[in-house]
Amino acid sequence: MRGRKPTPTRLKLVAGNPGKRPINGAEPQPTADLPTCPAHLNPSAKAEWKRLARDLNRIGLLTMVDRAALAAYCQSYGRWVEAERKLKETPILLKMPSGYIQHSPWLTIANKERELMARYMAELGLTPSSRSRLAVDVSATDPAIAAVWAQFDM
Template sequence: MSPRPKPTAIRRLEGNRGKRAWNHNEPVPPDAQPRCPGHLSAVAQKEWRRLASALHKMGVLTIVDRAALAAYCAAYGRWVEAEEKLKETPTLFKTPAGYVQQSPWLGIANKQLELMGRYMVELGITPASRSRVVAGPTAQPTITFTTTYEDDPREQLRAKIDAIAVRMAAGGAE
């Protein structure tokens, strides 16, 4: 089974290592940052605020990706809740029949962590998916270095020509 195709925005950020053709007919969603859904818990809304603007600035999150980020944030909120309940209750307990069983909160925490991992890969926020992203030419300023040698005859000639041009512009004669 081959991997799912990536959106062109993520492929552009990662670079086209395989030199495969771009999908020029891919729909382009409006470039607007989505609002946080009101149904999310307080913890999930805090996670939304932490991630949404950064993902939008990276060019990964648009208005149509709202549900994916909301699903990640909801899973995050449930995971935090389950982890806090695990602090209060034992991880394993004995049933009335004498069997040892894991806490339901442990199962919830594990399931939410699994869901979060899937969404993190989709949104490009795992360390591995971030390491594949290469910033475009506009993301980093170009710095140009020039070396000037004072004993270079060409530099001395250029300096003399510049000085003559300045004097001529000021109205002086050579």
């Protein structure tokens, strides 16, 4: 697949369809119920889930089928937090028995998880730049979007 990833219809509607391109009237509409937090997440990941899930669901950016994407972000967040805690307890550079100096494995883990988090944050609208494309009035989100969808006989 070439070019940019298509913008989800929900995000187009929330942003006011700035490109004025046709709205996909046949896009599947998953259940808007708030997904439950997966039990396998570590404690820091569960705390991040609780912090984000309700607000994302309220503005229509989190549905039942998005559960895995948010869980993956939260788990990366939890691992990043754990790696950062370990980095506070251990030096960043370690001297190996052979005499070589190398980075702490915790630094490698923290950096990798931060990269993964950044990808998920962009997908979920959790960065300042991805949010800047949205114009959301949380109190009016559902009726406004419902009215727009009604135009397309959905």
